[in-house]
Structure formats: structure tokens, C-alpha cells
Amino acid sequence: MFAILYVLVIAEPDDGTGGGWRTTNFGSALDDPGGFLQVLLDALTFAGLLFIVASGFSLIFGLMRVVNMAHGSFYLLAGYIAYxxxxxxxxxxxxxxxxxxxxxxxxxxxxxxxxxxxxxGLIVQQLLLSWNQGEDLRQALITIAVSVIIADQVIAHFPRTGVFEVGGGNAVSMTWPGWTERFVDLRLWGVQYSLARLVMLALGVVVGILLYLWLYRTKTGMVIRAGVDDRQMTSALGINIQKTFAIAFVVGAALAGVGAVVGSSQGNIASGQDTQWLLNSLIVVIIGGMGSLLGAAAGSLLYALVLTFSASYLPIIGTECCTNYSIVITFALLAIVLAFRPQGLFGRAG
Amino acid sequence: MSSLALDPKVAVERVVGVGVLVLLAAGPAVFNDYWISTILTQTLFFGIAASSLVFLYAYGGMISLAQTALMGISAYLLGNMVTQRVPGGETKGLTLGWDPTLALVLAIVITTLIGLVFGAVASRSLGIYFLMLTLTYAVIANYFFGQVTQFGGFSPIAGINQYTPGFVGDLIDHPDKLYYIALGTALCVYVVTRYLARTPFGLSLQGIRDDPVRMTSLGYTVPLHRTLAFGYAAFVASLAGILLVWWDGQIAPGNIGIGATIELLVMCVIGGLARIEGAWLGAFAFIVINNYVRDVELPVVGGSFNTIIGLIFLVIVLVSPDGLMGIWDRLWGAIRRGGGGGRPEPAAVGASTAREAGSS
Incomplete structure (x- = not known):
């Protein structure tokens, strides 16, 4: 089933390269392998960034069943602070x-x-979430309220330097360190590729490996995984599950911060990106499955592939069509995955 | 349930409800123009949208964040279908210039169909997953209308309320007319929703809310019930969307953005998610706060109206998750216990009737 789904989802972006209306930004993969590689790398590097942000979201959900709707607001705040x-x-x-x-x-x-x-994140968790554990919906509503407040406060006070007026949430961007500011010759179909974007992918991989080592090779990680599986049993064994929750929330929020720095270096940081990144995190974990590291990675990859390829390979008819329809393809991806696996690719049922 | 021996709480609620209804029916004679055209009309149609959210939660156990988006979809459909290409004038969207009555029906039907598709995709997701999935719908719809310039694009489709069906007439010069249309629609939505809850479909929906596994084993098709409930909620939301464009005249991606989505949720939470009446109560409270607190500058922290609404939302969720209606229910319980017991507390959902537009 997974294989069928995988083929379906992967085949989708490929349609544009072969037949159809034929006029796309890039030629088909056979005619223009360089362009194809370029788009593929764009997708992979974007997936790295997606993974950094979404894995934090997924970690918090997996352990505590808290949908941290303030994840995007954390991202926004961290981006401006770093700037x-x-x-x-x-x-x-x-x-x-x-x-x-x-x-x-x-x-x-x-x-x-x-x-x-x-x-x-720690303050929010300790003050607002630690005492109503288990009330899913209420906690989601609480984090929505928190996200509204944080986003509004960020827009009211940032950016502070380099602009005419303090506040307003205007777009500003971080700068990558100088050594990344060049193109690497991949020696493959003459493709020159931005080193900064490759660094972004590398950071995603590093975060993934660190998270893996932490979750699967340390005692804390073991406790966290035990908590994901059976919270009550874990605390019955004398483990301070509240402390573990706090740690997970801190790490999850910090990952939003790391992602924001990478994201605002590659693109920019501006008001409205809180929503954008909440959506990104949601789609990644809905596709990949909640609370699964592998799921977050798979979700990031699929979502990035679909988003990047549909933006590049949807046919162009006139100026107003059709690459702007890529959001519809995203919905199709979501619908296809959920039709076969309501709990996401790597999520566990129930 | 013995309906002959009327519960005093239900009696009080009926009296209040009828009182409110009479007051609203008297409308323009009682309230000034600003209240009629701004506060009460908005309360009525946002209440309709909110009631679709409350319906899904109270009877289906689903929190849908897609209701604002569905409202926007019907508004966009209407806007695309009725507006005409004016020579020299700047018009957005498809400007099909169809007959307004046909467009009205099509907008409602298509939105309902889209709701059924949304519902079918989400029907197997539960609880918090459902909330996240519908939030994703909302954001996708927002980006869709923002990015796809054929249907709208970044700036609004304007002047939609110039093209109203003949039986509705001119709404721009007669805001009272729109007010009464909104009142009538709200009343119908309330009555139909309450009726729906008592039909076999409504009862099995509530069964599914309480125990989907048992209902499945009893032979009920759980996803189908959820999908149909979502379709009905989409229908209700589409009515609110039509009223929104008739009132505002225009529709823009901002009307269906994440901010608007959360505002609708705030209305429902303020009013109380467990009871349909809460929808209009919450909409009323929100719109009054919105109109009279919007320009207040917060001391120390700064920020805008959103910080205030966020704080109010936070306090309500922390103190009384079932909103103002929940406060009322508990207050009544406290009074009665103080007065020396009595009969046991009636179930919160479906215990009262006739508090339509229980807003003022």
C-alpha cells in the first residue's frame, strides 16, 4: 500500500515533465537533466529546512499530544531575534x-x-499546559491564543534596527556566513549549485542525526519514547514525566528557532510567516504521521518535492497559469495520503 | 424526557429567547442605524457561520477550522459569477455577469459540494487531527484565492452587492432589508439545526461523537455520517458567506485568512462550543468588543487589537472552556443548589429551546 502511494505521489510531479501541455519552465527530465537536477536539489534542500522546523512540532505532539499552534509564532519571534x-x-x-x-x-x-x-516554550508549557494534560482540544485552543498574542507582539516590536520605524513586521533577512556565498560545480550536466542551500540540507541532516542519537541512544531519549508509547505506565515506573515533557517542549521550540535562522538566511523573515510555517509543519506531520522522526523526514521530503516540482513543472499558459496552482497539488497530496492512511505515512493508528 | 413538566431553567431560557427575538424583530425601531447595520447584522451572519462550527462540535465532536474558508468560498463563487465586466473599470475575478439568482443557488450548491469533498477527506481523522486538517484546508483556500489570479488574487473583488437577485432588491440603500434577511436566515438555520439534531441522522451523529467504535459495530457508516454533517455545516457556512458579501460588498483573501479563521473560533469559544445558542452570543460579544475596543492602546506591552482578543481568548479557555453559555449553566446550577437541591442537572446539549439569536 505504501509503495502504491509512494509511486502515486512521486509520479505526480513527473507528469509535467513528460506530456501534457508541454510548455513548462524546464524541459522534461530527459531533455534537460540539468534543470531537473536543479529542481531536485531545490526540493531536497528545502526539505532540510522543513524537517528542522517540523521535527520540533512533531516531537512536542508525539510526546504530549499537544498541537503547538504557536510553533509558527515561535519561528517568527526567533527569526527577528536572530536578525x-x-x-x-x-x-x-x-x-x-x-x-x-x-x-x-x-x-x-x-x-x-x-x-x-x-x-x-518552557514558560508556556509550565504555566499554561502542564496542569491540563490530556485535554487535547483545550490545549490546542490555549496555544492558538498564545500564538495570536505572540504574533501580534512580534509585529508590534520588530524589526528594530535597519528600518525607518520600529515595528510593523516588515521583511528583513539574515545573512549567511561569507564562505557559503558561492556556487559549487557539481560536475554533472554542468549544474552550478548554491553552497548555502547545500548547507541548509546538511543542517537538516545533522539535526535529524542528532535527534536520532538523542531519542534512540540516550536515557532521556528512551524515557521520551516510553512516554510517547504509554505515558501513564512510564510515570508509574517512577519516572518524572513532567520533567521529560518540559525537556521535549524546550527542544521542540528551540528547533523552531534554529529553523527560523536558517529560513530567514535563505529567504527572509516577515509578518505572515508564522502562518506559513504553521501550515508547513502541519502538512509535514499530517503526511508523515505524528510524533515519528522518520515520518517527519518522509513528510518533509514529499511535501518539498511536490511543492518545488509543481511550482517548476506545471505548464505555463500565458502569465496567469498554471504554476500558481501548486497549492492545489499540495491539497491533492494531502487527500491521497489521508485516503490511504488517515494517521499519516508513519503514524500509528489510534 | 418529560416535556410537560417544564424545567425552570428551560423556562427562563425560553422567556429570554423570545424576548431577544421580539427585540430583534422590532429592530430598527429600537436600535439606531449603526447598531442595526454594523453590529447586529454582523452578529447575525457571523453567528450563522459560528453555529456551523458549534453544530459540528456539539453534535459531531469535530472542531472544524474550515468554516471561515467555506464562507469565503461561497462569497468568492458569488463574486466571480455575478460581477460584470465594466468598460474602463477595474474588475477582478472571472466577471461572468450571470443572473444573480442562478449565481446565488450555484454558489450555495458548489460550496456544499466542496464541503462534502473536504468532509470525505477528513472523515476518518479524529479529534485533534481533524482540527489540524481543517486548519490546513483553511490555509490552502486562503492561499488559493490569493495566488490564483483568475478567481481573485491579492486585492478584493468589489461591488458584489450591486448584483442582488430581484426578490432581494437593493441592499446598499436599504440596510434594514439586509438585517431582516440575516435575521430570517439565522432563525431558519437555528430551527433547522435544532431539528436536525433530533432526526435519526442527528441522533446517530451524536452516538458517533460519543463512541464511534460502538456505532460502527452497530452497523452505522461513521465516515459517511461525518461527511454529511460536514456538508450541512458547509451549507450553513455558505449562507453566511453570501450574507457577508451582501453586507461588505467585497471579498478578499484577508477575509478568509488565518486571522479571520481564529476570530470565528474565538466567537464560538466565547459563546460556548457545547450549545448552538452560544454561536450568536459569542458573535455578539466579539463584535461589540471589536467595535468598541479596537482603538484602545495597550499600556506597557503595546500591540494591537489582536493582543487583546488573544488575552480574552486565553482567559476564557483557561477559566471556562465552555464559554459564556457554560458560565450560565454553572451559575444556574449554583443558584439551584443554594436554593436546596431539586432535580438533577439536565444535559447541556439539547436541553433548551428557542434561544435563537440569544445575542443581545
């Missing part, structure tokens, strides 16, 4: 040339931003 920190470190103002940024001036803002949202 401010980088601005004050380099003192260059609005647009910083990459050559002026060294690795530390990129990593330190990330640490600060991730720590800030992790602390915020």
Missing part, C-alpha cells in the same frame, strides 16, 4: 554583505534566538 542579534554584532545596518559575516556571527544569533524561544 537583531546579527545586526548588533556586525553593525552593518539593514543589508549586510555576506563577506562581512563570519561563521560565529551567524551561529551566535542562532544560539540566542533558539535559547529565547526555548525559554518562552
Amino acid at each position: 537583531e542579534v546579527q545586526q548588533s554584532m556586525t553593525g552593518e545596518g539593514f543589508s549586510i554583505p555576506g563577506s562581512e559575516v563570519n561563521t560565529w556571527e551567524w551561529v551566535f544569533p542562532m544560539i540566542v534566538a533558539a535559547a529565547c524561544v526555548a525559554l518562552l
